[in-house]
Amino acid sequence: MAIIETADLRKVFRSVKRRPGVGGAIAALFSREYEEKAAVDGITMSLEAGELVGYLGPNGAGKSTTIKMLTGILVPTSGSISVADLVPHRQRLENAQNIGVVFGQRSQLYWDLPLRESFALLRSIYDVPRERFRENLDHFIEILDLDEFMDTPVRQLSLGERMRGDFAAAMLHDPKIVYLDEPTIGLDVVAKEAIREFITQLNRERGTTIILTTHDLADIERLARRVILIDDGTIIFDGPISRLREEYGTHRTLVITLADSYEDVQVEGADLESREGNVVRLRFDRRRTSAEALIRRAMERYALSDIAIVEPDIDSIVRRIYREGYTEGAIGSPS
């Protein structure tokens, strides 16, 4: 049975249209023109308990707005939501007990307090049994390496340290569902890896259902099997990441290094992607041209000192979808 379900979920923001300048500000006092914007425009999705789903989309696509509605802090304009059999915005307090939230852009820790005291406050808010609290805390201190700065005021922590603290804070009450909105933003590679490991464990060992938004597709590659892609408030893809790769990862790149200088480089069956000095990148559709044939043609025409074939990474796949839009059966229309 689905743990999270939305049907035709919409959120329309209404804001006062502003005209520039003092005149505009004065005019706005008397007559207000409103602008409407559908940030989320008919999203229907369903998550099973224990799933870890990547929720992707370009800036302004409506990801954070969706998450805010799922947490119950934003009331939908229309459509329905059910999270663990509750309607989040109607049963905010009950729903809050079930969920954990990490917003990479903000912290839920108390700025003036050391982590230890923030955690104690959270224990009391969520009414976590003391025994369970201690178990969880010990566990998180160990795997997130919080020991050194448990007694430092949060204000003095580095971003990476604070983020680890935030993760522990969001999980102390054993939430069934966790929403992560850009949780790795601004972190270095080591910290990102630690966070990813933590998320994996949470999902595997505790069976926590997780929705993750991120602009770092390495997060998705590493963590999610299923992705939901949205753009302009609507879902453009929902399925396993492997399908995305199959449908959109049809282009490979042949990278050749020229041993001589040539003016124009052209190889039949491939498009020039870029050229930097002697390094030339050629894009080709693997279903139309074989790598072997392409290499042969290139070697016939040019003297080469190096050859490599680059497989498309999820980054370039998603970049392409953001740029061109997603069309079912993109396979048939190589560009």
Added chain:
Amino acid sequence: MSVVFSRPRFRLEPYVEFAKVAMAKEATYRFDVFTNIASVLVRVYILRTVWVALYAHNAAPSELPLHAVITYSTIAMLMSLVMDIDQTRILRDSLHDGSIVLDFTKPMRVPLYFIANGTGEVLFHAVLMIPALALALFFVHIDVPSFGTLAVFLVSFLLGYSVGFCINFILNCTAFWTLEITAVQFIVTWITDLVGGELVPLVLFPAALQNVLVVLPFAAMFSTPLLIYVGHIPPAQYAGALGLQAFWLIALGAVSVVMWRLGARRLVSQGG
């Protein structure tokens, strides 16, 4: 394994914890605290000098002899130690920086969280009134009324404090609609100082003006408890005076609830 959560029952514990933390946090700004007490004592001293000079050159008003007015001013300054705190500033701050969104993801009554925080801060400052009072008794020789009057004063002070708390909460609630509330807050503080009887006892105002001012909520904050302390409001008028304060508390409490509801509704429909 699934954990079944029943409908959350109300627990006071987290709010007590918030208040404790806020209290401890205030205590860490020790320098602030000492300058605060010092500034109160300086103001008491200056006011005393002013009153002495004024009374020396004018006919003393029969309502309030010199020692009474000095007592009045000193107690007013001590009261301001807790009355002048922007108790629910944290509401405005979390609307400003958007962190209120996270407050709403927790299973807590958000307004109670803000109120608990403010109460904790105030309790710390209330403790400070004790040394300040001792110093005032020692240096200024203020009058000390009978035990009964003192008890009524304390009740009246508490009512006045609560009225002030509501006004502060209402002001900070306006941050739901506009983030530029410093000017409004400044004006309200200024009006309170002027017509609440904190600096100048209302009995020294012209009679016509007095009649208007005494029924305003600002008088309920300062003037009423102070006039009870100095004995200007006699026991026969206690019920009326406290009743008026209670009326303002209920009225402004109701406005606070409405403001919060409207603000929160706007927040959940417009987003942070």
